[in-house]
Amino acid sequence: MPDVMIRSAEVPIAAHDSGGPGVPLLLLHGAGGNLANVAALARALRPGHRVVSVDLRGHGRSGDGPWHWDAVLDDLAAVADELGLERPAVVGMSLGGMLATLWAARHPDCPGAVSLDGNPTPARPEDLAGMEPERAAVELARLREVFAGMSAALARPLSPDEVTAAVAGQRALAQRYDSVPDDWVMAFHRNLVTVEGLTRLRPGPELTEQLRVAMASLDLLPAYRAVRSPLLLVLATEDMPEQRPFADLYAAHRRGIAQRLDSVRDNPALRVVHLDGASHAMLAERPGELAGIVADFLAGAASRPRPPGT
Structure with missing residues (x-):
């Protein structure tokens, strides 16, 4: 199917509607990517969902615009409205996973959201568990x-x-x-x-810098606390080859994420899976397994009782 251009958003947003039965699903790529990066996952999820993959603003064939989290969530809402996707599930990789989390917190009636290692890159010494602040500052620089x-x-x-x-x-x-x-x-x-x-x-240098600043300042903990729609976090446990020169830094980063998640473990809407042997490139490494995890979670979410008020 050809791309669909959504023009009711603040900037034109390119989307690809793969069709399929079942609950509609918005599929989101990571920073510097586009909807073709999630094509394999889209194919694997299509038997159970109407899958719509999206080029985020400043990526692929979508228009340019400043990166503000709320504005990008509004872009996605415009896609859902224009394509008639009622209460879509949202699945995202990396940057797309951060957006899936924020979407779930904003839409308590969402049938389910999945973040595939959707965490900002290391940016603050206080987020690096077990690493001395002085060394953390040096490694971050x-x-x-x-x-x-x-x-x-x-x-x-x-x-x-x-x-x-x-x-x-x-x-x-x-x-x-x-x-x-x-x-x-x-x-x-x-x-x-x-x-x-x-x-x-694409994205160009201006948006790339906006993304860096936006992710460095993003704290997902309030969203994890507030979320009432089912949210699954699938977290990497290994380094990509490009991360290995910073192995201690990324290990401390993962420990910090785990510690923060411990503080919200009492939220019944939130589920966390640490995917053994998977890196941040998990979508390339294990697309079939991830498709199964996503499909099983969304099927289970549909059958679980919802918290009051959702």
Whole structure:
């Protein structure tokens, strides 16, 4: 099916309606991605759901706009309204998982939401459990330098040879994860934009910096406390290869997340799964298993009694 462009939102939002029976489901990608990144999960969930995947603002073929959490949630609400998705479930990866959590807190009648490792990147020493503050500050500064270098590299135009090399790299990654190569290549091309003869990747440097600031300041704990619709958090337990130079930092980050979640374990709407052996790239590593986890959770959520007032 072709893309649908939702024009009732603050900025135009591109979506892909895969059809399917059952409860409608909004499927959200991570930062720097687009709806093609979740194509395999969409296919796996389609037998039980009407799956609508979305390009978040500033990504893929959606329009540009400032990154404010409430504004992006309004984008998603516009998609649901325009496509007639009544009380959709929401499933998101990384940045999309953060949005799934915020959606669930905003919509107590949501039939279920799933966050696939949807946590902000390490940003504050106080969130790094078991790491001395001085060392935490040093490691965080080192991580910021890496991110700044990546942002600078992504901001510059790509030559035709660099595009060709990047496509080959996407095919190699697909092979590494035993994935469908066309999904990876499509995801790369979907974020390319050519203006005045210059080809760049989306999101641009301005939105990338807005995303960094927004995620660094985001505290999901109030949402975990407040949520009344069923919410599943699927958390990584291992580092991606790119994270291994910061292994101690990310281990402390995961410990900090676990400690904060302990403080809201009495919320019956919240369920947490630590996925053994999975990294933040879990969607590429184990798409079939994740589809089963999501489908089982949403089916179970539909049969569980809801808290009063929802």
